[in-house]
Amino acid sequence: RKEVEQDPGPFNVPEGATVAFNCTYSNSASQSFFWYRQDCRKEPKLLMSVYSSGNEDGRFTAQLNRASQYISLLIRDSKLSDSATYLCVVRDNTDKLIFGTGTRLQVFP
Amino acid sequence: DTAVSQTPKYLVTQMGNDKSIKCEQNLGHDTMYWYKQDSKKFLKIMFSYNNKELIINETVPNRFSPKSPDKAHLNLHINSLELGDSAVYFCASAKQGWGETQYFGPGTRLLVL
Secondary structure: OOOEEEOOOOEEEEOOOOEEEEEEEOOOOOOEEEEEEEOOOOOEEEEEEEOOOOEEEOOEEEEEEOOOOEEEEEEOOOOHHHOEEEEEEEEOOOOOEEEOOOEEEEEEO | OOOEEEEOOEEEEOOOOOEEEEEEEOOOOOEEEEEEEOOOOOEEEEEEEEOOEEEEEOOOOOOEEEEEEEOOEEEEEEOOOOHHHOEEEEEEEEOOOOOOOOEEOOOEEEEEO
16 A cells, blocks of 8 residues: 555646545654645645645645545635646655655646 | 756666766755656655765665765765666755755656666
């Protein structure tokens, strides 16, 4: 079983749609959780950290369920510029960042 | 201003050759990393250095040797390149350890023929 699992997609959605990505992690002792965004042929960039109480940044909402070892990212009112791969990232109890393989999002006009 | 830079951006070489990739960060960070992203887009840590000292070596073949001449630079030397080494190699840096946000370089696309 992979340490961080994501649905690879692609998710093809029209502009303005709401889309949700899910992620599960295997190490219950994981410390911190993040969503990174990676555009085609570019480097990953931090989108947002994920806190236990859930957190929002504009159109993006992240949720964490430690009991189920599950992380989600919700994007509202999708824009064309949201098209990218979204990487679920977990910092494990040895302090390493473990990356999921990413979920690809394609927003069309 | 480029925060984390890598050279070269592209590297095409023959099996058996030795090559180096350079990384520099101008953010004043203490910790630097090398990651490998394979053809399936799986991004995996290879090495971590903190203040020029090796912290993590993730079961990487000893053909890969990182070198940190100072805390702003972390280079990666690869001996006897193999087909399976073809990947994108990303350098990253963070202010102090894993808890901080990591900033990635633009990547070096290595193709071994």
